Amino acid sequence: MIETHVDSALETVEREREALAEERxxxxxxxxxxxxxxxxxxxxxMGGSGTALGAVAARTGGDTGDSACAxxxxxxxxxxxxYSVDDIGNDEPLLETIREELGDGVALAVAPTTDPVFTxxxxxxxxxAVHDRRCGIDATTDSLESEAKSLEAVGETVGAITDWMTMxxxxxxxxxxxxxxxxxxxxxxxxxxxxxxxxxxRQALLHRTTGRNAAADVxxxxxxxxxxxxxxxxxxxxxxxxxxxxxxxxxxxxxxDRLTHRV
Numbered sequence: 001m002i003e004t005h006v007d008s009a010l011e012t013v014e015r016e017r018e019a020l021a022e023e024r025x026x027x028x029x030x031x032x033x034x035x036x037x038x039x040x041x042x043x044x045x046m047g048g049s050g051t052a053l054g055a056v057a058a059r060t061g062g063d064t065g066d067s068a069c070a071x072x073x074x075x076x077x078x079x080x081x082x083y084s085v086d087d088i089g090n091d092e093p094l095l096e097t098i099r100e101e102l103g104d105g106v107a108l109a110v111a112p113t114t115d116p117v118f119t120x121x122x123x124x125x126x127x128x129a130v131h132d133r134r135c136g137i138d139a140t141t142d143s144l145e146s147e148a149k150s151l152e153a154v155g156e157t158v159g160a161i162t163d164w165m166t167m168x169x170x171x172x173x174x175x176x177x178x179x180x181x182x183x184x185x186x187x188x189x190x191x192x193x194x195x196x197x198x199x200x201x202r203q204a205l206l207h208r209t210t211g212r213n214a215a216a217d218v219x220x221x222x223x224x225x226x227x228x229x230x231x232x233x234x235x236x237x238x239x240x241x242x243x244x245x246x247x248x249x250x251x252x253x254x255x256x257d258r259l260t261h262r263v
Contacts, residue, residue, distance in 0.1 A: 004158055005236030010151045012227055017144050023083040024137045031130045033075035037068045039120040068118035069110045072126060073098070102129035136218075143210040143218045147227075150205055154198055154237055158244060161191050165251070173258045181259050188252040195245040202237055 077094055084097050099107035106129045108114055109122045164187075173181065206221045225234065233239040 004240045006155045006240050009236050013148050026079045027134050030079040034126050039123040069116050072110045139218045143223050185255045188248050192248045195241050199241050
């Protein structure tokens with residue numbers, strides 16, 4: 001079988017699916033660690049005391065605010081961060097990674113320079129951001145599944161056609177009679193029509209959006225452009241199908257020329 005961009009694309013999708021599964025599991029571990037932390041209600045300080053400036057936490061047991069926020073940062077660093085900085089290196093500041101993954105509000109709330117009260121509101125905000133991020137991962141996973149199915153269908157057809165073409169090239173057209181040449185011409189027409197159908201289906205998929213809520217929708221075109229950045233072509237599947245279609249057209253013209261000489 002002739003190797004095409006489709007084979008490489010399928011390998012890329014499988015790697016990404018595995019990475020997302022690991023990242024989703026990491027978020028699950030992070031969520032459980034945050035859920036286990038005690039939150040404290042903040043209340044205004046009573047005046048008159050030099051140490052009672054600003055808000056103080058009314059501790060109800062468990063961790064103090066500053067230690068809880070530190071534990072959130074620590075939990076994130078030990079669970080999610082290794083998957084977030086895999087592509088950019090480990091030199092990105094931790095709070096920058098938190099901001100990229102969970103948003104500005106969460107990063108500010110758990111920063112060591114912020115008032116270190118880990119309130120129920122802060123805890124809910126962290127867990128809500130985790131939920132949204134996992135929804136985004138789920139939407140991307142769904143889109144990857146659609147991409148894998150598309151690649152498998154294209155790969156099966158491309159493989160069958162290229163195998164047939166490789167075998168067909170072993171016998172020169174000059175050795176065939178009129179009927180055999182006509183049959184080959186019809187076969188090439190059928191294969192070109194298959195390529196046309198796959199091209200149309202592929203374009204429809206690229207215009208699709210996958211998601212379970214509006215905030216986590218994934219544009220399939222954007223996903224494809226992200227996945228295949230290292231490839232020599234922007235859209236490897238469309239490129240493969242178009243090249244195959246053109247090659248089939250060249251073969252069909254050669255058969256037609258031979259048929260004309262036979263008449």
